[in-house]
Every structure is written in structure tokens, then in C-alpha cells.
Amino acid sequence: MSNSFRSIGLIARATAVIGNQRFQPDQLQHNQFIYLMRVVENPGITQTELAAQLHVDPSTCLRTVRKLITSEYVTRTVDDQDKKRRPLMATQKGQAMYPALERYEQQIIAAGTSGLSAGEKALLSELLGKVANNIKHAKL
Amino acid sequence: MSNSFRSIGLIARATAVIGNQRFQPDQLQHNQFIYLMRVVENPGITQTELAAQLHVDPSTCLRTVRKLITSEYVTRTVDDQDKKRRPLMATQKGQAMYPALERYEQQIIAAGTSGLSAGEKALLSELLGKVANNIKHAKL
DNA sequence: CTCCAGTAGTTGCATTTGCAATTAAAAAGT
DNA sequence: ACTTTTTAATTGCAAATGCAACTACTGGAG
Known part of the structure; x- marks a missing residue:
């Protein structure tokens, strides 16, 4: 039990390295692929929502999104009802990238x-979801 | 299932933020507490071993250790048999810090x-250990 | 209508990080 | 014994990161 969070830390770091190497030729470095996946899956998501979803610093999120925009994977739109909000949308290029990102994710999972076992996989997913939720709302 | 690694990423990032805030008054920032724990638990560990254990870049590991040395939590020793190796030891200050680090870890786990349930906790720990091992040796 | 608080987005600055290259020592090969 | 390769540690450089502060917009209160 005492090694769960250590395993989690290691897994996160190791998969980040693998993912960044995998997508570096596509100009997706430093976890940009993670952000792009989220934007494709959540059209119209704002930066604040994205930062919260990923639990990253808002300024880091902004800069990463800026890079995705520069690479033309993502565009910012205008919310006519609220000038403050800048909903993010994946471009055609971004959406075309998504299947490769999905495949990578499946490979990592596999x-x-x-x-x-299949039962263990399902249980792991469920338990991790609970832990993530707990940690996200932790009061320490 | 498809959300396991996403949960893992989020958990890792969120716990890092919490830990860094917790130990910032002790001059332990940017995951230094993680390194210190490992050095206390593994007297004589080398930087290369530490970097491998944590799956971080060797240069990042070196610089972090250097900071722990500056803060007098860790010292470098000499290996009389092999001049190349610089085994790391926790100082008294470092060892005195360990109980607080342990308590933090227990709090995060709790x-x-x-x-x-107790069974789920044990199972989660076991499964994550397997995943960590798989990922550490992954050939993709 | 004005002001204030909250929220979304952004910037400045110092520090950290990761890749690639380098140095030093040990191990392996000839 | 000497040379080459491997391993451990280290450095250089460019880019990323996180905290704190700031700007802009919206909604609510007075």
C-alpha cells in the first residue's frame, strides 16, 4: 500500500518521457499531446477548465495552448456571450492527429x-478514478 | 480502463503540488522531498541509481541532489573502491526530516x-506495482 | 448607474528541466 | 601492457514551469 503513490509518480514520469519522444516529430513536446487530446475531446473547453482537468498551473496551460495554436493544432474562438472566455477548438490538423494519439494511449495501456486480467484492469481503472477524485478535492 | 493513465497523470501532478507546498517552508521544493526520502531509505545510493529509481533525467537528479546538499539534508561520500561513484547519505538534518515526510506520505495515501476497502487498497497497491514495473521496462 | 468582488486570461521573473555533449574512471578487449 | 568501450558524473543551452501580480470582463449589490 505504501508504494501506490510512488508507483503513480514513476508511471506518470515514465509515460511522459515515452509520449514526448513519440510525438516530438509532430512538434508535440512537453506533454502537448495530452493537452491536444483534451481539446479534441472537449470542443469549446476554456483554458481554465483545461488547467483544472489536467491539474496544471494556468500559466503553464496558457503557454502550452499557445504553442498548440502556433503549431496550428488548436484555435481560439470568441464567446459572443462572454468576451472573457476563449473557447478552444481543435483544427482539422489537430483532429487528424487524434487517432495517432489514441493509438499511443492504447499502446501505453496495453x-x-x-x-x-480483464477484471483487474477494470478494477484498477475504477479505483484510480476514485483516488483521482479524492486527491483532486483533498483538504490537507 | 481508458482513464487509468489519465488518472495517474493527474494524481501525480496534484500530489506534487501538495507536497511542494507542504515542504516549501523546509526549503524542499520541486519534489526535493521525494529525493530526500529515497536517500534516507537507501543509504549510499548513487545519483544514477536514484535517477533510475525515480525515472528522472540524470542531470535533473544531479541538480536536485546538489540542492539537497546545499540545504545540508544530504552529503556525498567517497567510494574508496571506485572513484567514479559518489554514494549519497542523508545528514542528521535529513534523517530528522524523514518522519515528517513519512507522515505526509501517509496523509496523502489516507x-x-x-x-x-482494505482489500481494494491492497489490490490497488499490487496492481500499480505491476504497472510500474511494466512501464519501466516497456519496449514501444 | 457606480462600485466591488469574482473569474478568465495573461505577463514577469526566477528557477527548473531535458537533451546533447563532455569529462573522468572503470571494465573489457587485444 | 595498452587501447577501446562502457559507465557515472557533470556541464551547456534552450525551453518549460510555477508563483505572484496584473489586466479585462461579468454579475451582483447598493
Whole structure:
């Protein structure tokens, strides 16, 4: 039990390295692929929502999104009802990238859960979801 | 299932933020507390081993250790058999810090696994250990 | 209508990080 | 014994990150 969060830390760091290497030729570095996936899946998401979803600093999120915009994977739109908001949309290029991102994610999942039964995989997913929720709202 | 690694990423980032805030008054920032824990637990560990254990870049590890040395939590020793190696040891100050680090870890675990049964906690730990091992040795 | 508080987005600055290259020592090969 | 390769540690450089502060907009209160 005492090693769960250590495993989590290691897994996160290791998968980040793998993902960044994988997508570097596509000009997606430093976890940009993670952001792009979220924008494709959540059309119209704002930066504040994205930062909260990923639990990253808003300024980091802004700069990463800015890079995705520069690389033409993402565009900012205007919310006519609220000039403050800048909903993010994936471009055609961004959407075309998504299947490769999805495949990568599946590969990571397959490699990481190799040797686990289907029941264990489902249970792991469920328990991690609970932990994520707990940690997201933790009062310490 | 498809959300396991996303949960892992979020948990890792969120706990890092919490830990860094917690230990900032002790001059332990940017995950330094994680490194210190490992050095206390593994007297004589080398930087290369530490970097591998944590799956961080060797230069990042070196610089973080350097900071722990400056803060007098860690010292470098000499390996008389191999001049290349610089085994790391926790100082008295570092060892005195360890109980607080442990308590923090227990608090995070308690908060994160709140609502899980004892069996689920044990299972989560076991499964995450397997995933960590898989990912650490992944060939993609 | 004006003012204030809250929210979304953004910037400045110092520090950290990761990749690639380098240095030093040990191990392996000839 | 000497040379080459491997391993551990380290450095240089460019880019990313996080905290704190700031700007702009919206909604609510007076």
C-alpha cells in the first residue's frame, strides 16, 4: 500500500518521457499531446477548465495552448456571450492527429497492464478514478 | 480502463503540488522531498541509481541532489573502491526530516484511498506495482 | 448607474528541466 | 601492457514551469 503513490509518480514520469519522444516529430513536446487530446475531446473547453482537468498551473496551460495554436493544432474562438472566455477548438490538423494519439494511449495501456486480467484492469481503472477524485478535492 | 493513465497523470501532478507546498517552508521544493526520502531509505545510493529509481533525467537528479546538499539534508561520500561513484547519505538534518515526510506520505495515501476497502487498497497497491514495473521496462 | 468582488486570461521573473555533449574512471578487449 | 568501450558524473543551452501580480470582463449589490 505504501508504494501506490510512488508507483503513480514513476508511471506518470515514465509515460511522459515515452509520449514526448513519440510525438516530438509532430512538434508535440512537453506533454502537448495530452493537452491536444483534451481539446479534441472537449470542443469549446476554456483554458481554465483545461488547467483544472489536467491539474496544471494556468500559466503553464496558457503557454502550452499557445504553442498548440502556433503549431496550428488548436484555435481560439470568441464567446459572443462572454468576451472573457476563449473557447478552444481543435483544427482539422489537430483532429487528424487524434487517432495517432489514441493509438499511443492504447499502446501505453496495453503495455502497462500486460499480465493483468480483464477484471483487474477494470478494477484498477475504477479505483484510480476514485483516488483521482479524492486527491483532486483533498483538504490537507 | 481508458482513464487509468489519465488518472495517474493527474494524481501525480496534484500530489506534487501538495507536497511542494507542504515542504516549501523546509526549503524542499520541486519534489526535493521525494529525493530526500529515497536517500534516507537507501543509504549510499548513487545519483544514477536514484535517477533510475525515480525515472528522472540524470542531470535533473544531479541538480536536485546538489540542492539537497546545499540545504545540508544530504552529503556525498567517497567510494574508496571506485572513484567514479559518489554514494549519497542523508545528514542528521535529513534523517530528522524523514518522519515528517513519512507522515505526509501517509496523509496523502489516507486522503487518496478514502472510501476504499482494505482489500481494494491492497489490490490497488499490487496492481500499480505491476504497472510500474511494466512501464519501466516497456519496449514501444 | 457606480462600485466591488469574482473569474478568465495573461505577463514577469526566477528557477527548473531535458537533451546533447563532455569529462573522468572503470571494465573489457587485444 | 595498452587501447577501446562502457559507465557515472557533470556541464551547456534552450525551453518549460510555477508563483505572484496584473489586466479585462461579468454579475451582483447598493
